[in-house]
Amino acid sequence: MSKGTLSTPKGKPIHNVRSSLENEETSERTIGSLRTYDELKAPVVKHSNEKAQTIKDYEGHDDHAIMSGKKRPYSDVEKENVPQEQASKRRVAQRTFDNRNTPTVQTLHYTDIPVATHDTSEVSTILRKARRSKAHASDIKEPRHTRIDDLPCELLVEVMWMYLLDAWLSGVSGTRLWATISLVCKGWRALVQNTPKLWSNIPVDTTSLTLLEAALTCSEATPLCLCGPLTGPNMEKKLELISRASSRIETLEIMTNAIDQLEKLEWDAAIGMPALKELFIKIPWCGAGMDSPSLSRFRSQQLTRLHLQEFTFQSFAPLLHDSITDLSLTGRYISLTPGELLHALAKTPQLRRLHATVRNLGVVVADGPLRQVKLAKLEELHLEIGSADDAMVLEYLDMPNINSAEVTIWKPWEDEDIPQVMASVAPLINRLTATGRGRLAQFGTLGPNVLSMRIFDPETMEKTQKPIVDLRFILWDQCISVAQMAEYLAPALGCVEDLVVEDGSYQSQAVTNWYDLFELMAQVETVCVYGNGIRTMPWGFVRCRPGETTYRPIFPGVESVTLDSIDFKLECPDCPATYLGHLISSFECRGNGNNCKDLTIHDGMNIHALGIDQLREFVEDVRWQASVSQTDLQRLES
Incomplete structure (x- = not known):
C-alpha cells in the first residue's frame, strides 16, 4: 500500500484526472487518513475485506483539558468504533462519494498513476505534482502537540509575566490578579508561588491585607512596583507592610486624600528609599500649601522620574537630584514661583522632560534675583503660566536641544500684562519653527474659552504624533488672544504651508483678528x-x-x-x-x-x-x- 495522498489543486479526487491519461489503467484503494476536527464529525467508512467501522462524532476538549494539555480519552463506545489503522496511519485522504457503496456513504480513495511509456509534458507535470503531494503527506504524519506541562519553565514564566503586567495596567484588582493563573492547576500554583518576579507589581488599594503580605513575601528580594490610591480597609496595616519593604521599592505611584497617611510610611528618613527610580504622588488641592508634608523619606540617588501634584517647593526640595531626567511639578493651587522653579532646575541639570505649573499666588516669595539655568539635555517642555512674571521664567532658561514646547497661558490678572506674556513666549515658539520645521498648523477651540494653536513638523509627526508647538489660551477672549498671536508670532506663522482649522466655538467678533492672522501666512x-x-x-x-x-x-x-x-x-x-x-x-x-x-x-x-x-x-x-x-x-x- 502506498503511503501518501494525492489531490488536485482544486481539491477534487485524483481519479478525476484520468481523462488526461488515455489508455492508462488506474486502481483505487482506500487508505486511512489524518482527520481534522471537522472530518472527525463526519461518518467515515473504511473499505476493506473486514466489516466497515464508523467513527462517531468527536466532541472537543473542555477548557480544563486544553489548559492542562491533556486530551480527553475516548469513551468505551468510541474505542470499539475506532479503526485499527487510525492509531498507526495519520495521513491525508480525499473524501468522495462512491457508487459502489450506499449513496449516503463517503469513502476515502487513493489513486495510483502508472508511469507512461511515452514522455509528454502533461504526464510529467502530473507526476511532479504527485511526488510533491506524497512528500507533503509523509512530512505531516503525526502532528507535534506540545503539552503546556512540557513548556520550559522560563518560557511559561514570561507568558505569565506578560499576562500579569497587562492585567495590572488594565486595572484588574489584586485579588483577581494572581488567582486567575494560580487556580488553573497545582503545577501553575506552585510555579507562581515560587517565582518572585510574578509578585513584583502590586495594586495597593485592591489587594487584600493577607494577599499583600503574601505578595511581599513571595517577591523575596525582587524590586517592587506599588501603585494605587491609599484608600480601602486595613490601609494603616498595609502601610506598615510597605514600610518594611521600602528598601526594594523601585516604583511608587500613590494618591491620598489624607496627607497624614504619608507620615505613616515609617522608615529611616536618612536612608530614604535606595532603590527608588520612579515616584508619583498626588494629594488633594485642599492639602496643598505650607502644611504639605516633607518628602525627604522618599529620597533616592537613583531617582529618574519625579511627578508630584499639589506639593510646595519646601516639600519636594530634598528629593531633587542630578539623576532625575523626567520632572513634573503641577497643581491647580500649587504655590511655585519662578524663582523656586529655577532653583529646582539648577539641581536637575540632566532633565529631558519638564512639566511645571508656575503660578505666583503670593503664598511663597522667592528669595534673591533670578539666575540663568542651562538645561543642555532638555527635549520636551510643558509650562503652565498665568501672569507676565510667570512667563519671564522662559527668559532664564537656556535650552539648546529643545524639540517641542507646550505652553498653557491662563488669562493674566491684568490686561496690560498680555503683551508681556506673549513677548516672553514668542521667542521660544519662533525658534522651534525656524528652518522650515513648522510647516503644518492646526487651529481650534478646545472649549468655549480655550483657544489652541498647534504647529507640527511633518518629518517627525508620523513618528512622534506630537506637535513641536502647542499653545493653549485658557479663559481668554478670542478677540484679544488672536490679535496677540498675530502680532508676536509672525515669524512662526510665516513658515506654515499647510493649515487646518478645526470645528469648534468661534466668536464672530474675532473674525477681523482671524483674518489678521491669516494674512501673515503667505506660504500656505x-x-x-x-x-x-x-x-x-x-x-x-x-x-x-x-x-x-x-x-x-x-x-x-x-x-x-x-x-x-x-x-x-x-x-x-x-x-x-x-x-x-x-x-x-x-x-x-x-x-x-x-x-x-x-x-x-x-x-x-x-x-x-x-x-x-x-x-x-x-x-x-x-x-x-x-x-x-x-x-x-x-x-x-x-
Whole structure:
C-alpha cells in the first residue's frame, strides 16, 4: 500500500484526472487518513475485506483539558468504533462519494498513476505534482502537540509575566490578579508561588491585607512596583507592610486624600528609599500649601522620574537630584514661583522632560534675583503660566536641544500684562519653527474659552504624533488672544504651508483678528476647514475691511482646499450673503492670482450641482459629496 495522498489543486479526487491519461489503467484503494476536527464529525467508512467501522462524532476538549494539555480519552463506545489503522496511519485522504457503496456513504480513495511509456509534458507535470503531494503527506504524519506541562519553565514564566503586567495596567484588582493563573492547576500554583518576579507589581488599594503580605513575601528580594490610591480597609496595616519593604521599592505611584497617611510610611528618613527610580504622588488641592508634608523619606540617588501634584517647593526640595531626567511639578493651587522653579532646575541639570505649573499666588516669595539655568539635555517642555512674571521664567532658561514646547497661558490678572506674556513666549515658539520645521498648523477651540494653536513638523509627526508647538489660551477672549498671536508670532506663522482649522466655538467678533492672522501666512499651499471652523473666514479667501470696497486675498499661494461638513448657507454677521456666495466671489475677486487647482467638499450641507458648476468656473478640479438629509434619503428610496 502506498503511503501518501494525492489531490488536485482544486481539491477534487485524483481519479478525476484520468481523462488526461488515455489508455492508462488506474486502481483505487482506500487508505486511512489524518482527520481534522471537522472530518472527525463526519461518518467515515473504511473499505476493506473486514466489516466497515464508523467513527462517531468527536466532541472537543473542555477548557480544563486544553489548559492542562491533556486530551480527553475516548469513551468505551468510541474505542470499539475506532479503526485499527487510525492509531498507526495519520495521513491525508480525499473524501468522495462512491457508487459502489450506499449513496449516503463517503469513502476515502487513493489513486495510483502508472508511469507512461511515452514522455509528454502533461504526464510529467502530473507526476511532479504527485511526488510533491506524497512528500507533503509523509512530512505531516503525526502532528507535534506540545503539552503546556512540557513548556520550559522560563518560557511559561514570561507568558505569565506578560499576562500579569497587562492585567495590572488594565486595572484588574489584586485579588483577581494572581488567582486567575494560580487556580488553573497545582503545577501553575506552585510555579507562581515560587517565582518572585510574578509578585513584583502590586495594586495597593485592591489587594487584600493577607494577599499583600503574601505578595511581599513571595517577591523575596525582587524590586517592587506599588501603585494605587491609599484608600480601602486595613490601609494603616498595609502601610506598615510597605514600610518594611521600602528598601526594594523601585516604583511608587500613590494618591491620598489624607496627607497624614504619608507620615505613616515609617522608615529611616536618612536612608530614604535606595532603590527608588520612579515616584508619583498626588494629594488633594485642599492639602496643598505650607502644611504639605516633607518628602525627604522618599529620597533616592537613583531617582529618574519625579511627578508630584499639589506639593510646595519646601516639600519636594530634598528629593531633587542630578539623576532625575523626567520632572513634573503641577497643581491647580500649587504655590511655585519662578524663582523656586529655577532653583529646582539648577539641581536637575540632566532633565529631558519638564512639566511645571508656575503660578505666583503670593503664598511663597522667592528669595534673591533670578539666575540663568542651562538645561543642555532638555527635549520636551510643558509650562503652565498665568501672569507676565510667570512667563519671564522662559527668559532664564537656556535650552539648546529643545524639540517641542507646550505652553498653557491662563488669562493674566491684568490686561496690560498680555503683551508681556506673549513677548516672553514668542521667542521660544519662533525658534522651534525656524528652518522650515513648522510647516503644518492646526487651529481650534478646545472649549468655549480655550483657544489652541498647534504647529507640527511633518518629518517627525508620523513618528512622534506630537506637535513641536502647542499653545493653549485658557479663559481668554478670542478677540484679544488672536490679535496677540498675530502680532508676536509672525515669524512662526510665516513658515506654515499647510493649515487646518478645526470645528469648534468661534466668536464672530474675532473674525477681523482671524483674518489678521491669516494674512501673515503667505506660504500656505493647502487649507482644510472643518465645520464651524469656517466662521474664521466667512468671506472666503479674501477679506474686506469694514467701510472698504476692495478685497484683499488671503493665502495667495493656496493650491488645494478641503471643506468638510460645511454649511454653505451660513450667513456672515456683517453681510447677508451665504458662505457659498462669498466663496464664489472670493475666487472671482482673486482673478488671475487664483492658484487654487483642487477643491474637495466632504459632507457639504446646502450645496447642489448648480453651485458646484459655478465653482468649477474658477477651480480646475472640484470634487464634492453632499450631505444627504433624512428627507432626501426617503425621497431617493421611494
